[in-house]
Amino acid sequence: MSCVPFGLVVQWQPLRRDGECRRRPCASERRPPGARRRRRRPPNPPLSVPRTAAGARRYRAERAHRECARWEARWYRGCPSALEAKGVFVAAEVADVGIAGIIGFVGAGNMAAALVRGLLGERVVTPEQLWATNRSNDARLAALRDRHGIAVTRSKREIAGAASILVLAVKPRDMSEVLRELDGLVRADHLVISVAAGIPLRTIEAALPGAAVVRAMPNTSAAVQESATAVAAGAHAGPAHLATAETIFRAVGDVMTVDEDLLDVVTGLSGSGPAYVYRLIEAMIHAGTELGLEGPLARRLAIQTLVGAARMLETSREDPGALRERVTSPGGTTMAALRALEDRGFAAAIREAIGRAADRAREMSEEFG
Ligand SMILES: NC(=O)c1ccc[n+]([C@@H]2O[C@H](COP(=O)([O-])OP(=O)(O)OC[C@H]3O[C@@H](n4cnc5c(N)ncnc54)[C@H](OP(=O)(O)O)[C@@H]3O)[C@@H](O)[C@H]2O)c1
Incomplete structure (x- = not known):
């Protein structure tokens, strides 16, 4: 059994x-x-x-x-x-999680591999329910098949025929080619989920008329099942489609539903967000080593500080501002540090960074859309 x-x-x-x-x-x-x-x-x-x-x-x-x-x-x-x-x-x-039917990944790169790992690891599906295809990289397909026991094919017709859910996990620049190749293969009962940054729902819906489309914005932490993903429903996607998409992305982290016009801001905040955090950790390690710590020690301290602070926020449900105030004694070391950050415009720099990333996402939507 x-x-x-x-x-x-x-x-x-x-x-x-x-x-x-x-x-x-x-x-x-x-x-x-x-x-x-x-x-x-x-x-x-x-x-x-x-x-x-x-x-x-x-x-x-x-x-x-x-x-x-x-x-x-x-x-x-x-x-x-x-x-x-x-x-x-x-x-x-009979359990309370799971997806019926076959999920076909069109694009078998990093994002597809992370989703395959998450879906199998969380037992949302069995390997028999997962199919993947890509453009030319046979070794990558074979690795997915050998490691996870999923089905792989080079034929879009075959994968579209077998799957009831198609996950388009290709780079934005390859999306128009994929949509052309899927023309006439997508049925009205297919759920199509796109993870391509900057490709608007209207572009996919115009290419695949009648299909229920959900657009998702995960981030790179999907690789360790800790993505922050936002999903937005297209014109033909109902609550059941959205729930299926949420189940898929919950396998690689947390998932929230937003209107599509907010996905650019989501891209700026959580899509590109891991890079801001890496930059912060990089700067902390650099400062620690400049001030006399060994590199590996500074790295360990910085990473654990981040993990601990994130866990405090996650478990305490308190506002980050309240937690910050709690650890900032008047005249103490933390207050001196925070003053230095604000003197250099820390909060304004973050605001500017997220705003610029959102603007770039909007430009990309216009470019590819
Ligand atoms: N990786 C992340 O952390 C992350 C985070 C957020 C969003 N995303 C989004 O996820 C998407 C995929 O990213 P990725 O990092 O997984 O990219 P990737 O590793 O480069 O994989 C892209 C895949 O698309 C395939 N492909 C390209 N053209 C194709 C075609 N015409 N038909 C079928 N397959 C085709 C490629 O096949 P070949 O290898 O054979 O060329 C490859 O398997 C991107 O749109 C990105 O914006 C990724």
Whole structure:
């Protein structure tokens, strides 16, 4: 029996109809005379209450996995004779997450690989539900197939025919070619999700008339399942399409729904955001080493400071301003540091950076749209 939980997919287990119990002999019956009893596997440690979004996802996955294991144990050791006597089938697994149907990735690069890892890691789908295609890089396709057991093809017709959800994970400059190649292959019941930065919904909808389209703006932290993703629905996309898109991106981090006209700002804030944070950490390491710390030590301190501060924000639900004030004693070291930052226009520089990135995203929409 599979150990993968499904939301919409129900796996059925055939039961014998002859009324005979198919219970395996129990351990004491199987043990040769005189053999020592095998030590029992220790029970699973209790699950600790998650405190972060990533922890919550791991918690859900582990809980679903344990529930599955319990089902398997019950199935193989016990004999559901009441059901068996009726000669019926029993639903072996129904869980609260999952996507039915096949997801086809058009573009098999970094973003597609991150989504494949997340979807399988979070058990949202099984490998059989994932297909991928790209333009020419056979080695990359083969790596995805070998590592994750997903199906790969070079044919857009084949992938569009098999999949009910198509994820367009190509660079913005390749989008017009992909849309041309998909012309006539996309059905009205397809959900098309684009992750290409700067390609407006209207461009995709014009090329694939009638299709439900959702545009997503994830960020590079999808590679470690910590993306901040915003999704926006097109004209033919309903709540169910949006919910499916959210389920897909939740597998690689947090996901929020916005109107499309806000996606440029989202691009400026969270799409390009990891780079601002890398720049901050880079500057902190540089300063630390200039002031006498060893490089690796400065790096460790800076990264852990960032992780700790982010976790404080995530768990305390307090405003960042309130947390900042709490750690800033009048006349203390932190106050001296923050004054230096503001003297050099720290907040204004960040505002300018996000504004410029949003403007560039808008320009790109006009260029590619
Ligand atoms: N990576 C990120 O962290 C990130 C974050 C936010 C948004 N995004 C968005 O995600 C999209 C993909 O980014 P990426 O980093 O995954 O790019 P990537 O690693 O360069 O992958 C692009 C993929 O598109 C394929 N491709 C190009 N033309 C194609 C065609 N005509 N038909 C089928 N496949 C085609 C390429 O195939 P070949 O290798 O065979 O050429 C490659 O597999 C971009 O639009 C980007 O804006 C990415």
